[in-house]
Amino acid sequence: ELKVEQNPLFLSMQEGKNYTIYCNYSTTSDRLYWYRQDPGKSLESLFVLLSNGAVKQEGRLMASLDTKARLSTLHITAAVHDLSATYFCAPETSGSRLTFGEGTQLTVNP
């Protein structure tokens, strides 16, 4: 059974600062997703990482995947208030099934 651990679970940061969210998973997965969820909303797809060493960037967010270490990171650069949300990682297993981490609730303070 695939287990997924995110840390931290809660992150409060100042605007303009940098931080990294970590996603560790227990069994082999060659594809990993990052999603954003705002309160009361559904999931917004941020990144899909398709192979070992994959790195993708969109605005202030950058995601990477190390399949050998079973680790993905989501790096936030110069945080702004609009990034406040809950972020989930989800490695994919057979049959395109996703197993979600617990989520990281990010609050960016002015």
Add this chain to the structure above:
Amino acid sequence: SAVISQKPSRDICQRGTSLTIQCQVDSQVTMMFWYRQQPGQSLTLIATANQGSEATYESGFVIDKFPISRPNLTFSTLTVSNMSPEDSSIYLCSADLAGAPLPTDTQYFGPGTRLTVL
């Protein structure tokens, strides 16, 4: 424009009743899924909705409680049967849109159905 839509968006139901949730995708897809998000929690996969055959359920979920239909490549339903307050959750469908005319192959989620059981 919405790629995946769900109906209803929310409902309040009485204990012991059943609710059927509909999921419609704008394009034909091979894989459709149903997830549950309990209050303040992450998402858990309920089942894979297979077109033309019975759904594949994850551990802890059974067909009698969550019957699923998938009559074609764009539509699926999830029924929450004999509801109890513990079934109060957000139910989301998703589709693997690989190959669809979108920027990248990824799994998209519907807007969710917020269910409250009294």
